[in-house]
Amino acid sequence: MNKYSLSIITINRNNAEGLKKTIESVASQSYKDFEFIIIDGGSTDGSQQIIIDHEKHISYWVSEKDKGIYNAMNKGISKATGDFILFLNSGDSLLEDEEILKKVVLNLQNKAVYYAPIYLENNNAIKELVEYPIMIEEKFAFTNTLCQQAVIYHLSVFDNNFFDENLKFISDWKMHFNLFKNKIAFIHFNVPFANYDVYGLTSKGETKYKAHKERLKTQFLDFPFYFFKYYGTNKRVFLRLLKMAFRIK
CATH class of the missing domain: 3.90.550.10 (Spore Coat Polysaccharide Biosynthesis Protein SpsA; Chain A)
Structure with missing residues (x-):
């Protein structure tokens, strides 16, 4: 070959x-x-x-x-x-x-x-x-x-x-x-x-949102240490991102 x-x-x-x-x-x-x-x-x-x-x-x-x-x-x-x-x-x-x-x-x-x-x-x-x-x-x-x-x-x-x-x-x-x-x-x-x-695909409006949501969810479930490390310092931002990650839409 x-x-x-x-x-x-x-x-x-x-x-x-x-x-x-x-x-x-x-x-x-x-x-x-x-x-x-x-x-x-x-x-x-x-x-x-x-x-x-x-x-x-x-x-x-x-x-x-x-x-x-x-x-x-x-x-x-x-x-x-x-x-x-x-x-x-x-x-x-x-x-x-x-x-x-x-x-x-x-x-x-x-x-x-x-x-x-x-x-x-x-x-x-x-x-x-x-x-x-x-x-x-x-x-x-x-x-x-x-x-x-x-x-x-x-x-x-x-x-x-x-x-x-x-x-x-x-x-x-x-x-x-x-x-x-x-x-x-x-x-x-x-x-x-x-x-x-x-x-x-991931550059279009709705799919861009879904991609962002999928990444947040994957970050939280697969890499929780880093999720808390980089998003956990601001409680309001942390909760907003967590809500977006698991929002059913």
């Missing part, structure tokens, strides 16, 4: 236009020492034809019903053979620089989690650049999150360790915090390499 430096995993469901954009941004790269994996959730909007039309750029793809975002991502991990993994979901894209992957991959050396600034994209126009701290500290890891498209993982961090499929929206946050707690190094890149489609 061929061994690649990088595995790019794209998950998609009924976002043919976004999928085409993502594939084309990956295919335009001059650096080719990567595999491109597409996990499609049984789309019915023409996504499969988009995949077939670009099949020469794709190492592996499947289109079948899945159990959600993180089930699809775990399927991708199980097929990955690269030393590192980048999740670039349909609608997201690499920067319009055909050398950007080369610039990034040649700096990947350690068994670590690498992260970089990322551009938020709105209607195919750059909206803003999001910067992250040069050093990830405990408070940031618990109370904030890194856009997954800004993160490159060494494959070893997924040894017997997959995304929690019981969560619908914030399993990536949980993954990052657990990796931080387990002393996995987080290494900062100062050069962005990807655009994040702000029309993604």
Whole structure:
């Protein structure tokens, strides 16, 4: 089996236009020492034809019903053979620089989690650049999150360790915090390499609220020590967050 430096995993469901954009941004790269994996959730909007039309750029793809975002991502991990993994979901894209992957991959050396600034994209126009701290500290890891498209993982961090499929929206946050707690190094890149489609699932109004609620609930149930440590100093705020976490809606 061929061994690649990088595995790019794209998950998609009924976002043919976004999928085409993502594939084309990956295919335009001059650096080719990567595999491109597409996990499609049984789309019915023409996504499969988009995949077939670009099949020469794709190492592996499947289109079948899945159990959600993180089930699809775990399927991708199980097929990955690269030393590192980048999740670039349909609608997201690499920067319009055909050398950007080369610039990034040649700096990947350690068994670590690498992260970089990322551009938020709105209607195919750059909206803003999001910067992250040069050093990830405990408070940031618990109370904030890194856009997954800004993160490159060494494959070893997924040894017997997959995304929690019981969560619908914030399993990536949980993954990052657990990796931080387990002393996995987080290494900062100062050069962005990807655009994040702000029309993604957790960026929309109602789902954004549900994602926030899910994270608070997960923080309280799975990491109570840190929940009290960072939210418990102000009783009013603490009770408001706790109420939001368990509100039935």
